[in-house]
Amino acid sequence: SAVISQKPSRDICQRGTSLTIQCQVDSQVTMMFWYRQQPGQSLTLIATANQGSEATYESGFVIDKFPISRPNLTFSTLTVSNMSPEDSSIYLCSVDTGQGTDTQYFGPGTRLTVL
Amino acid sequence: SQQGEEDPQALSIQEGENATMNCSYKTSINNLQWYRQNSGRGLVHLILIRSNEREKHSGRLRVTLDTSKKSSSLLITASRAADTASYFCAPLRASNYKLTFGKGTLLTVNP
Numbered sequence: 001s002a003v004i005s006q007k008p009s010r011d012i013c014q015r016g017t018s019l020t021i022q023c024q025v026d027s028q029v030t031m032m033f034w035y036r037q038q039p040g041q042s043l044t045l046i047a048t049a050n051q052g053s054e055a056t057y058e059s060g061f062v063i064d065k066f067p068i069s070r071p072n073l074t075f076s077t078l079t080v081s082n083m084s085p086e087d088s089s090i091y092l093c094s095v096d097t098g099q100g101t102d103t104q105y106f107g108p109g110t111r112l113t114v115l
Numbered sequence: 116s117q118q119g120e121e122d123p124q125a126l127s128i129q130e131g132e133n134a135t136m137n138c139s140y141k142t143s144i145n146n147l148q149w150y151r152q153n154s155g156r157g158l159v160h161l162i163l164i165r166s167n168e169r170e171k172h173s174g175r176l177r178v179t180l181d182t183s184k185k186s187s188s189l190l191i192t193a194s195r196a197a198d199t200a201s202y203f204c205a206p207l208r209a210s211n212y213k214l215t216f217g218k219g220t221l222l223t224v225n226p
Binding site for chain 2: 030037040041043044045090092094102103104106107108109111
């Protein structure tokens with residue numbers, strides 16, 4: 001298994017500002033992912049964070065809005081840029097401890113409210 | 116849509132009863148994972164069943180998988196109030212190894 005922490009756990013931000021969310025894993029993992037869960041909705045994959053290279057974004061998500069860093073095998077950040085109230089969501093990171101076909105563990109999430 | 120879709124959307128039972136949730140999906144999968152989410156918090160991994168498995172148990176949980184019908188079920192036996200949560204199935208697509216989520220089943224266990 002993997003123990004994942006996220007910072008901050010929650011935040012309230014003003015529109016037009018940016019927030020960086022950190023994800024830390026207690027062991028080295030190959031694959032890290034970022035998801036968004038809008039109020040009352042399911043989880044949507046934003047991107048796969050690749051160590052040492054640019055993240056791979058899903059349709060509808062772009063690097064300018066959600067820049068991602070992955071400097072090593074235990075840490076990643078997601079920035080939500082130029083925020084609007086529509087960005088109010090829970091943002092979750094997850095990791096796959098294997099090679100993409102194993103259990104995916106999720107962090108506790110960051111609850112973001114944009115005013 | 117490629118996502119797993121849970122049924123029912125909401126389920127309310129009494130403590131001690133069994134709860135069954137179903138999941139359907141549309142594409143070939145490598146595995147299917149079930150998660151629990153308490154009140155908008157992080158997802159807790161419950162169980163993973165691979166495409167070549169038909170049934171798996173973990174404590175009070177029993178998961179079945181029927182790849183011919185592209186469906187799975189999660190059975191929670193002897194439910195407790197602490198089982199109150201949203202439950203999600205997440206098929207892992209064989210084509211791109213990505214999890215997809217439905218809207219979940221909201222289970223309420225009344226004491």
